[in-house]
Amino acid sequence: MSAYEEARRAKIARNMQMMEAMGLKASATALKQRISAAKPTPTKRKKTVDDQVVAPRRSSRRLQGQEAVLPEDLRSPLPRELRAHLTEDLVQNEASFPNAADSAALGQLFGKDSAERKPVVEPPQEDAKYSLHELDVEKVTPSRIYAIACHPSVATDHILSAIADVDGNVALWSVPLSRDSSDDNTIVTWRPHKQAISSIHFEAETTLLTSAFDGSIQQYDLVTQARTDVFRTDVALTYVDVSEPNALLTCDEAGHVFSIDRRASNKPTMWTLHEKKINTVHRQPGSTHSFATASLDRTVCLWDARQPSTPLNMLPHHRSINCAYFSPNGEALVTVGQDDHVHLYSMPASSDEPTTRFVHNNQTGRWLTKFHAHWDPKCLATPRFVLGSNQQPRCIEIFGTSTTQPLQRLDDDLCRSVFSMNTFHPSIDVIVSGNSSGRAMVWRAK
Template identity: 30%
Template sequence: METTSKAESTLQKSLDVHTESNKLLHQSTSDTGILSVDMESSQDGDSDEDTTSGLDGFSGLSPYERKRLKNISENADFFASLQLSESAARLREMIKKRQPPESKRKKPKKRESETGCRRSMRLLKVDPSGVSLPVTVAQPTFTADENPLLPPGPLEMTPENRDDNNELFKEFLQTWTEMSKTSRMNTEDKLSSIKSYKVNLSGMAISEDTVCKVTRGPICSMALHPSETRTLVAAGAKSGQVGLWDLTQQPKEDGVYIFYPHSEPVSCLYFSPTNPANILSLSYDGTLRCGDFSRAIFEEVYRNERSSFSSFDFLAEDASTLIVGHWDGSMSLVDRRTPGTSYEKLIHSALNKIRTVHVHPVYRQYFITAGLRDVHVYDARYLKPRGSQPLISLTEHTKSIASAYFSPITGNRVVTTCADCKLRIFDSSCISSQIPLLTTIRHNTFTGRWLTRFQAVWDPKQEDCIIVGSMDYPRRVEIFHETGKWVHSFHAEYLASVCSINAMHPNRYILAGANSSGKIHVFMN
């Protein structure tokens, strides 16, 4: 509309200019008319050399002025023949009749008879013939975040992706049952040299057969079975699943079994140190279960429907007592030796939130907890129901902490993972009033909202080296020495995603990395 107004204004100005020109021309024409009469009455016949010779009677005019008057007369006749004045008058009338445009555009009124946009007949509650459907009472629905708690007590170990009568599943149970007889833990404290360690790491490779989707959704926890004859991996998922994968089976899909012992994320997963045929899983849903493959059940170890669990570890080497961390900052001491049920002692810590709990491998009365911004070391012998104070607090962290773990053999080091993109290694060789900071490793730990947070863990057979995922391209899993020096990177064609959760075999050179879509990537010799 603004463009149209500008065009009309320009046209109006042009017409005014032409009108003024016409007035001047008519005035000149009237003056010239008198001269033309006199020129016609002139008897001078010599007009060949000068076209204005008819004006010779006016002795006061020069030849140039006579020529100019003649041109004015001819131009006036020409413009008069075009009738510009009449056209200008008509255009003025047309412009006056047009109303000025409105400053704001008005929306046209919707006519009642106008047909609206197309809508689903099901949503309009009419059948295809146009007859209204009977009104039905809406039934309550449950969203994915409203997963109800599973019933208390033992649950049958029924695979979600298989028929429980399948012969393969029976062989699978038999295999995992026998693992308790054939597996043995390496308790030697001797470490390999970094040079030989690097050589062994460089011999580990990944292939298409060692990459498999084991669970639905992000993997929050993972554990490698200590067996030296078979490669068995367990993964706990955000959906509450526990997936088990036997890499010995081919095709690889035949070795995957998925169970649902929980209704919310499985944040912590361990094989029993005394009976590796048992796997213990802890979930946000406030339950801790033990998968017993010899009986094909998930028995309930500990349950607290009023709280949400975050992590656990074994206080005793025989796995008879446990320390359980709660998201609200409280802790539970659980004794499994009580027949029929587990004895629980609830402790309120000095933290507002607990993400991980880890017990010292040698002095098992000590355990470390990672909170929101602080890391605390407690002595289990002096815990009180209320007002329990830590022995040591590590306050060097500036942002949210994801995990804190003692080194696996001696416990002389602690590694923490923080959202400030730093991995910190502390000297815990002497647990006193403070644990000094030894090394800070700059590492991109910002996984964002949709990826599982990184957790740097120790290699159980090389306790001076840590393993952590990476956001760098190409995708990789990295190993650093406790001094901060880079040791090795695992990257290959078949590793195309971020592995947030990683676990190394306690005796063999096998690394498993899990991503946020349920896939496990295995590097092995």
């Protein structure tokens, strides 16, 4: 036994003797037994789950086949004053005629001698430089501009434009031909349609023709201020071609094209040409039977009205197409699509491949009008078209048919937003533009 163990045992013996002398040995032994005894594991009580009360599902009286119970204050008829107020709000959403002041202004713009006016076409300047004047930028419509047309005559020394918006409003905007003139701008507005006006045209010197999403085509006599329904359907009309005054072509969002013979009393001829919405229909200049359609189904189709069952040619695109328009001489076709490209085809199209194709950012988003290309009707030998742009600084662009770069990029400090709709004046070197806030501007050649 080691010395350490002997010392330990001796110490334990002394401690035991001391505890016996003090009478603590029995208490220590009992305490040790109590501590070392195993503690019993308590039994967990199971929780009793009460039966949950499921509330009945709510359902309308209509689904239960019961009549609705109205509060007592709603059972009696509305007071006359409130009915009149609601009726006034509904009337504001309906189509309207020019008020007295605007009618007087129309009378000044289109007097008795208006029908005798003859437009004087100035030779276009291919290298014309355009600029803006602060008085040529003005808000003309309450809502987003959707279509623009320029009156061909400048006999009264004024530039007259018809501008339509997405709420069915039309504004006749007259600005002096020369900015040296002391004459003020004139704006005449009214609401011929209850929904967006998809296209607008000066059909004659004193006649305005519009198509709209309310399914109607209307003719408005600017002298007598009489409105006539030319055509009406239940589907939204997206464009009307007026190149043949007595044989209109119009298209709708259901893929139909209507041929309207205004000299006959029989119903218009309807063709189902696409499975989806047709955005534009345009007759080829120099031909009374050939026309092109641009559709949401990603195709541009060329048709012969005498045999419309099968397209003459189908021009596929990668995305939907905003528009397809023939050049004034009928030798080219331009298309603008959501694939961020502009396509140019030589007519007659021998294949489905474009002769010219270039990148162009056409993503206008939800709140801007989609870009449409518009040809200059004065340029027959060297066709050119104008197109809106997303470029910074803000601008509009003029393109030719043989190059992928713009011939001109028109920008100005007064051009501060995207102007989606742009139209060449048919008689002089002027471009009229419109944006999503109802603001229009006139670009003049220097």
